[in-house]
Amino acid sequence: MLEHGGKLREAAQRYGRNDWLDLSTGLNPNGYPALAVAxxxxxxxxxxxxxxxxxxxxxxxxxxxxxxxxxxxxxxxxxxxxxxxxxxxxxxxxxxxxxxxxxxxxxxxxxxxxxxxxxxxxxxxxxxxxxxxxxxxxxxxxxxxxxxxxxxxxxxxxxxxxxxxxxxxxxxxxxxxxxxxxxxxxxxxxxxxxxxxxxxxxxxxxxxxxxxxxxxxxxxxxxxxxxxxxxxxxDDAWQQATLARLHSAGKRLRALLADHGIASHGTALFQWWPEPHAEAFHEHMAQRGIWVRLFREAARGIRLGLPPDEAGWQRLELALNEWTDR
The missing domain is CATH 3.40.640.10 (Type I PLP-dependent aspartate aminotransferase-like (Major domain))
Incomplete structure (x- = not known):
């Protein structure tokens, strides 16, 4: 099978931790609240x-x-x-x-x-x-x-x-x-x-x-x-509220990366950039319990999805600070 985002079980086994902030998939981290079905x-x-x-x-x-x-x-x-x-x-x-x-x-x-x-x-x-x-x-x-x-x-x-x-x-x-x-x-x-x-x-x-x-x-x-x-x-009301929230979060992620010297591109759900030290960045984040998507081939670089909450944003910012200060 080809490599994809997710695979948190594999990450937990490899790094011996279960407190992952999963930014590897580009999915809405606050998805639709599915109700009970008939x-x-x-x-x-x-x-x-x-x-x-x-x-x-x-x-x-x-x-x-x-x-x-x-x-x-x-x-x-x-x-x-x-x-x-x-x-x-x-x-x-x-x-x-x-x-x-x-x-x-x-x-x-x-x-x-x-x-x-x-x-x-x-x-x-x-x-x-x-x-x-x-x-x-x-x-x-x-x-x-x-x-x-x-x-x-x-x-x-x-x-x-x-x-x-x-x-x-x-x-x-x-x-x-x-x-x-x-x-x-x-x-x-x-x-x-x-x-x-x-x-x-x-x-x-x-x-x-x-x-x-x-x-x-x-x-x-x-x-x-x-x-x-x-x-x-x-659910039009949920869709419209979610659009506004995701656009705001997407701008925040792009600005956060720019503050750390990273010129990224993407959508409201993710950002990507051609990171010259992609493997090292991926390992740096993994050591801090942050799972990002590493691309090794045609789109060599890093893709980041949105954190699900303020604690996740702060955790990502701290890891980025440590990356730029290394």
Whole structure:
């Protein structure tokens, strides 16, 4: 398996401590307060709930969606829906995309963001994270729509992973997912902080969603997950309050890093920078019980998520002080 954030059990075993401040995942640290679900959700087979899809399509402004067991399920399945193709994956980005497209007979290449436009006309599929994970870089909406048009002209796909788009949807193309060849992935794990639900959505044309649903099979999303996600997607008051809080926290994190000489980039949920001493920084933080995400390859650097409370902010600031004073 590829390396990801989290893995606190592994960290606890390695460093012999359990008081971790986990900043490694980029998830909302104060997620949606999931309420108790109806008892029958635990005992009945989980039929697809049309009300969940209505809530998702309203929230994401998408014309048609399919619920999946986390966007990871779609990432693993989509390469199986095409004959061998020329696939370009924006680099750096979420590593699971390139990993799975490379496993099903496709000819894959990782292309830097500033070279993607030149790669469109010799590709059948383009995969891009927007905002990017881990750097936070964005591609303008108009550019994505133009790329989709060029790809669709010869039966190609544009796959846009919008897992981190909830805090800034200016460049989202979920509403344009009826465009031929456009596929958009959305997640309730990041903004809503509900990663444990394993629930996401795919927006696309009906024929693609039908093929994907057939491949994933029945009962792909649990009944409890559907009920909790529907409540979160319909809770406009919580969403608006959380947006304001996350934008404030994101600015605070970026300013805190800047105060310590770190020029970072990211979203309201995380900050990333190309740290020249990435391994040393990761170890420095781990020794203080702060778990950050270390990237060793294409996006070599560090990604930090948001602390959950004031004690966490103070702990992070102290560790940063000790890093700059070393």
């Amino acid at each position: 008892p029958d959700a635990w005992h009945r087979l989980p039929e697809h709930d049309p009300a969940l899809l209505d809530a998702a399509q309203c929230y994401y402004r998408a014309p048609r969606m399919l619920a999946v067991a986390g966007t990871q399920a779609a990432i693993q399945a989509l390469p199986r829906l095409r004959v061998p193709s020329r696939v370009v994956v924006a680099s750096p980005s979420y590593a699971e995309h390139l990993h799975h497209w490379s496993q099903h007979g496709h000819c894959t290449s990782a292309v830097p963001y500033d070279e993607l436009d030149a790669a469109i006309d010799t590709s059948d599929v383009l995969v891009v994270c927007n905002p990017n994970n881990p750097t936070g870089a964005t591609v303008p909406r108009d550019t994505l729509l133009e790329w989709a048009r060029r790809l669709a002209a010869r039966g190609g796909w544009l796959v846009v992973d919008e897992a981190f788009a909830d805090t800034d949807g200016a460049h989202s193309v979920a509403d344009a997912a009826q465009t031929p060849g456009m596929l958009v992935l959305r997640s309730v794990g990041k903004f809503f902080g509900l990663a444990g639900l394993r629930l996401g959505f795919v927006a696309a044309q009906e024929d693609i969603l039908t093929q994907l649903a057939d491949l994933l099979g029945p009962w792909a999303v649990s009944g409890p997950a559907q009920q909790v996600a529907r409540a979160a997607l319909e």
